[in-house]
Amino acid sequence: MNTTSYKINELFETIQGEGSFTGQPSIFIRLQGCPVGCSWCDTKHTWEIDLDQQIPAAQMLAKSQETEAWSALSPIEILKVFNEQGFQAKHIVITGGEPCMVDLVPLCSALEQAGYSCQIETSGTFEVLTTANCWVTVSPKVKMKGGYPILTSAMQRANEIKHPVATEQHVDDLLALIAEHQINDTPIYLQPISQKKRATELAIHTCIKHNWRLSVQVHKYIGIE
Numbered sequence: 001m002n003t004t005s006y007k008i009n010e011l012f013e014t015i016q017g018e019g020s021f022t023g024q025p026s027i028f029i030r031l032q033g034c035p036v037g038c039s040w041c042d043t044k045h046t047w048e049i050d051l052d053q054q055i056p057a058a059q060m061l062a063k064s065q066e067t068e069a070w071s072a073l074s075p076i077e078i079l080k081v082f083n084e085q086g087f088q089a090k091h092i093v094i095t096g097g098e099p100c101m102v103d104l105v106p107l108c109s110a111l112e113q114a115g116y117s118c119q120i121e122t123s124g125t126f127e128v129l130t131t132a133n134c135w136v137t138v139s140p141k142v143k144m145k146g147g148y149p150i151l152t153s154a155m156q157r158a159n160e161i162k163h164p165v166a167t168e169q170h171v172d173d174l175l176a177l178i179a180e181h182q183i184n185d186t187p188i189y190l191q192p193i194s195q196k197k198r199a200t201e202l203a204i205h206t207c208i209k210h211n212w213r214l215s216v217q218v219h220k221y222i223g224i225e
């Protein structure tokens with residue numbers, strides 16, 4: 001029996017709003033902790049791991065606002081929660097925070113054995129430890145406060161690359177990154193930062209220019225989690 005536990009900030013069922021799986025009913029597991037420090041990050045409440053902020057699972061599931069509190073759950077306990085909550089989705093998105101700070105093999109193996117498909121959302125700054133079938137979305141950011149470099153192993157494991165953009169510099173950073181890591185066939189998405197009009201216009205014309213895809217965080221436009 002696997003007893004590894006994961007620090008979970010949020011666990012909820014919704015529609016995947018980003019990347020290739022946009023529109024897919026999904027269960028989101030949001031892990032606590034990220035040292036990368038993107039100034040525009042929309043989940044800053046997941047950055048710190050404060051051991052005094054551990055709460056019981058029932059309280060974490062009942063959260064009505066974003067807080068730094070988290071619960072420790074094993075894969076078996078997570079599957080029990082899915083059952084108790086009556087979740088119907090068969091696709092799991094493991095995000096954060098930075099989920100690749102921990103070994104995700106025990107979690108993804110247990111979820112896949114129970115009949116779920118898995119996807120990870122990661123910045124590509126930590127080694128991606130997961131199952132072979134897991135879909136890996138790498139969202140690289142260059143020169144962030146934490147100073148973490150993007151790993152070649154993560155870029156090469158990526159099933160899709162989803163790059164946040166607001167300025168021409170972000171586009172140049174992405175072009176340099178895909179050249180450096182010799183990325184040829186991986187689908188590339190541009191995701192406008194914080195729904196800004198200029199960022200969205202930049203993403204649209206850059207996608208057309210390079211034959212890349214657009215990801216607009218659909219959940220934020222339709223007001224779901």
Ligand SMILES: C[S@@+](CC[C@H](N)C(=O)[O-])C[C@H]1O[C@@H](n2cnc3c(N)ncnc32)[C@H](O)[C@@H]1O
Pocket residue numbers: 034040041042043095096097098099121122123138139162163164191192193194195217
């Ligand atoms: C919150 S992050 C968590 C997973 C991981 N740390 C990462 O960065 O991929 C999930 C996704 O949201 C994106 N994201 C975060 N803040 C955003 C924002 N303000 N606008 C657009 N995308 C954002 C990230 O680039 C990433 O693709």
Ligand SMILES: Nc1nc2[nH]cc(C(=O)O)c2c(=O)[nH]1
Pocket residue numbers: 014015016017018043095096121219224225
């Ligand atoms: N609906 C929805 N789709 C998402 N795709 C990636 C998300 C994330 O925060 O990683 C996210 C999220 O927070 N909500």
Ligand code: SF4
Pocket residue numbers: 034035036037038041042043044096097098123141
């Ligand atoms: S890597 Fe992800 S969670 Fe961490 S600060 Fe950047 S967007 Fe936020």
Ligand SMILES: [Mg+2]
Pocket residue numbers: 042043
């Ligand atoms: Mg999000």
